[in-house]
Amino acid sequence: MKNExxxxxxxxxxxxxxxxxxxxxxxxxTLINSAKEYLPMWEKKDQLEECLHNFKKDYRIDVVIAxxxxxxxxxxxxxxxxxxxxxSKVMNVFKDSIVKFVTFNGxxxxxxVKNNPLDAAAANWIATSHMISKISSDCIxxxxxxxxxxxxxxxxSIESARGHSDLERLCSGELVYTGMLRTNxxxxxxxxxxxxxxxxxxxxxxxxxxxxxxxxxNIKEEEYTCSTSDNEDTSIDSCKRRLARVICADLDMxxxxxxNNIARHVEKEQINQITNALKKVHEHSKLDDVIITNYADxxxxxxxxxxxxxxxxxxxxxxxxxxxxxxxxxxxxxMYIDEICMDIQLLNSVG
Amino acid sequence: MKNExxxxxxxxxxxxxxxxxxxxxxxxxTLINSAKEYLPMWEKKDQLEECLHNFKKDYRIDVVIAxxxxxxxxxxxxxxxxxxxxxSKVMNVFKDSIVKFVTFNGxxxxxxVKNNPLDAAAANWIATSHMISKISSDCIxxxxxxxxxxxxxxxxSIESARGHSDLERLCSGELVYTGMLRTNxxxxxxxxxxxxxxxxxxxxxxxxxxxxxxxxxNIKEEEYTCSTSDNEDTSIDSCKRRLARVICADLDMxxxxxxNNIARHVEKEQINQITNALKKVHEHSKLDDVIITNYADxxxxxxxxxxxxxxxxxxxxxxxxxxxxxxxxxxxxxMYIDEICMDIQLLNSVG
Numbered sequence: 020m021k022n023e024x025x026x027x028x029x030x031x032x033x034x035x036x037x038x039x040x041x042x043x044x045x046x047x048x049t050l051i052n053s054a055k056e057y058l059p060m061w062e063k064k065d066q067l068e069e070c071l072h073n074f075k076k077d078y079r080i081d082v083v084i085a086x087x088x089x090x091x092x093x094x095x096x097x098x099x100x101x102x103x104x105x106x107s108k109v110m111n112v113f114k115d116s117i118v119k120f121v122t123f124n125g126x127x128x129x130x131x132v133k134n135n136p137l138d139a140a141a142a143n144w145i146a147t148s149h150m151i152s153k154i155s156s157d158c159i160x161x162x163x164x165x166x167x168x169x170x171x172x173x174x175x176s177i178e179s180a181r182g183h184s185d186l187e188r189l190c191s192g193e194l195v196y197t198g199m200l201r202t203n204x205x206x207x208x209x210x211x212x213x214x215x216x217x218x219x220x221x222x223x224x225x226x227x228x229x230x231x232x233x234x235x236x237n238i239k240e241e242e243y244t245c246s247t248s249d250n251e252d253t254s255i256d257s258c259k260r261r262l263a264r265v266i267c268a269d270l271d272m273x274x275x276x277x278x279n280n281i282a283r284h285v286e287k288e289q290i291n292q293i294t295n296a297l298k299k300v301h302e303h304s305k306l307d308d309v310i311i312t313n314y315a316d317x318x319x320x321x322x323x324x325x326x327x328x329x330x331x332x333x334x335x336x337x338x339x340x341x342x343x344x345x346x347x348x349x350x351x352x353x354m355y356i357d358e359i360c361m362d363i364q365l366l367n368s369v370g
Numbered sequence: 371m372k373n374e375x376x377x378x379x380x381x382x383x384x385x386x387x388x389x390x391x392x393x394x395x396x397x398x399x400t401l402i403n404s405a406k407e408y409l410p411m412w413e414k415k416d417q418l419e420e421c422l423h424n425f426k427k428d429y430r431i432d433v434v435i436a437x438x439x440x441x442x443x444x445x446x447x448x449x450x451x452x453x454x455x456x457x458s459k460v461m462n463v464f465k466d467s468i469v470k471f472v473t474f475n476g477x478x479x480x481x482x483v484k485n486n487p488l489d490a491a492a493a494n495w496i497a498t499s500h501m502i503s504k505i506s507s508d509c510i511x512x513x514x515x516x517x518x519x520x521x522x523x524x525x526x527s528i529e530s531a532r533g534h535s536d537l538e539r540l541c542s543g544e545l546v547y548t549g550m551l552r553t554n555x556x557x558x559x560x561x562x563x564x565x566x567x568x569x570x571x572x573x574x575x576x577x578x579x580x581x582x583x584x585x586x587x588n589i590k591e592e593e594y595t596c597s598t599s600d601n602e603d604t605s606i607d608s609c610k611r612r613l614a615r616v617i618c619a620d621l622d623m624x625x626x627x628x629x630n631n632i633a634r635h636v637e638k639e640q641i642n643q644i645t646n647a648l649k650k651v652h653e654h655s656k657l658d659d660v661i662i663t664n665y666a667d668x669x670x671x672x673x674x675x676x677x678x679x680x681x682x683x684x685x686x687x688x689x690x691x692x693x694x695x696x697x698x699x700x701x702x703x704x705m706y707i708d709e710i711c712m713d714i715q716l717l718n719s720v721g
Binding site: 033061091093094096097098099137141166184185186189190191192194195196197198202203205206207209213216217218219220221222223224225248249250251260264266267268269270271272292296 | 384412442444445447448449450488492517535536537540541542543545546547548549553554556557558560564567568569570571572573574575576599600601602611615617618619620621622623643647
């Protein structure tokens with residue numbers, strides 16, 4: 020390997036496609052770009068190549084390490100079909116680069132993935148846990164993203180998850196399908212307390228967790244990066260109107276305090292979801308140290324870990340703001356660096 | 371009133387707009403048409419007038435009695451705005467007819483509704499319960515539609531509901547936001563048993579109750595009248611593929627028996643939702659007789675009533691197939707007939 024090259028980490032998710040670009044020179048890595056693009060694959064999978072071209076445009080990329088979870092999206096009749104389509108598109112765009120994919124058996128080329136597509140399906144947490152193992156050899160890593168939450172046990176510097184596939188991980192608690200922005204409020208709670216009564220909730224997609232967390236100040240308006248459920252704006256007033264609709268109400272019928280209480284109730288129930296999953300992972304792994312990252316500053320995972328009395332460290336201490344939101348892509352790059360036996364750590368060594 | 375006229379009942383819901391048309395002559399009512407059009411108001415409210423023109427086209431309609439629940443839909447910032455928009459559109463299309471709207475204070479004209487829009491918001495169950503009171507003066511009426519379920523207590527031939535608005539009815543159990551076709555499976559249950567484990571479910575809109583009830587044979591394919599969550603076809607195979615996705619799986623990963631078990635689990639949880647609500651209504655009303663209608667032949671409400679040991683009658687015994695799926699519109703017509711003191715019952719007198 021020449022001693023200077025440019026490497027891109029790619030995380031192609033169902034809702035967001037993320038990337039980071041590092042320049043590696045003389046055993047030193049410099050983050051030269053990171054980007055997150057909202058690309059809902061269930062309706063816009065044909066725009067993936069364009070998105071990747073945008074990421075690439077100003078750089079001569081030598082190496083691409085990619086991971087995908089988007090094969091689960093509507094529009095693919097099976098995971099196999101999805102993995103093949105997505106990895107083919109990556110190959111098309113990065114014809115002139117070395118391209119490898121994250122699998123449950125380490126980094127593999129396109130030919131391997133074509134023959135073993137399920138090894139590459141939803142393997143992004145493998146990249147993430149590889150990165151985290153550089154911080155702590157024994158810990159539980161919790162990462163709440165826009166859509167899902169990973170809870171990954173790491174022992175002796177390698178992931179020791181009970182589940183591999185998404186289905187197995189939904190069973191083991193290691194994957195929780197709840198997130199900071201895109202989660203339909205109606206999937207988090209069936210009942211909402213209001214005026215000494217309990218209302219069952221509407222099953223429509225009337226409001227998402229982005230509304231809840233924006234109302235509560237957990238995210239700033241510029242962090243509301245997904246589409247709104249009614250295609251209206253992301254102002255606090257619109258968030259409140261959407262949240263009121265979850266119990267078939269509107270801003271004429273509820274006071275501000277009542278709407279804030281609804282938001283607090285949904286947040287509490289989301290913390291419960293995470294606490295239940297973390298409890299399963301903790302019971303199985305016996306690990307008491309957790310390293311946490313969250314989209315924005317919301318304390319969801321932190322409160323869940325507090326509920327169980329675990330020791331908490333924040334990933335913020337090891338990653339800068341730019342790269343924090345694309346951490347699986349950094350894991351991709353770290354996997355490659357380790358594979359070619361370069362001695363570079365992409366994380367700050369704080370702790 | 372002349373002794374021959376044509377009257378239309380209209381039920382403008384969030385997802386479906388329904389109508390019935392009766393010819394009234396010599397104290398006799400003949401159903402000359404009934405129709406149900408899937409018109410998702412959150413994206414197509416501008417097509418409502420066109421839809422109403424279609425219903426009207428071959429007839430000279432003398433009287434229109436309309437009810438609406440669509441004001442809750444996204445696209446309206448408040449119920450007031452929604453009621454005004456919808457009732458204005460009805461007025462535009464039926465300029466040459468007598469038009470009245472169902473309100474919590476009986477039938478009212480446009481001027482009243484303009485000044486008291488919330489009296490007309492989500493009042494369709496008033497029409498339905500008026501019709502049901504002709505069958506039984508003391509009963510609980512249960513009606514599971516495509517999207518929601520009404521549970522209405524009737525005492526001494528008048529509705530004796532604890533709630534009026536949707537919000538109040540969500541609290542009292544008299545409205546449950548769960549239905550035969552359009553309900554997101556992820557809002558019904560958080561956990562699904564699979565291979566001696568329990569998977570938490572994906573919070574996406576991957577599958578609806580139409581998939582579940584089609585797999586179980588509760589609805590026929592031609593009764594799958596809403597859009598699918600992935601815009602694919604309504605075959606059993608596609609339904610199974612969508613349902614598998616709720617636990618992040620696909621048809622390569624699950625057996626047929628496993629998918630059928632998931633469908634049965636979701637059905638059971640939906641029956642539980644209805645049972646819990648019915649229990650509230652029963653405890654409050656002390657009524658032991660229930661009259662049930664369901665979209666198609668699914669036994670959801672029946673099983674809920676059985677769970678509580680109540681006496682069950684089916685609305686099918688009183689309405690023909692054509693009109694069964696548009697029963698609130700028949701209630702609209704019955705309200706008008708009673709208001710002008712004609713002695714006509716639109717229901718068959720079986721029981």
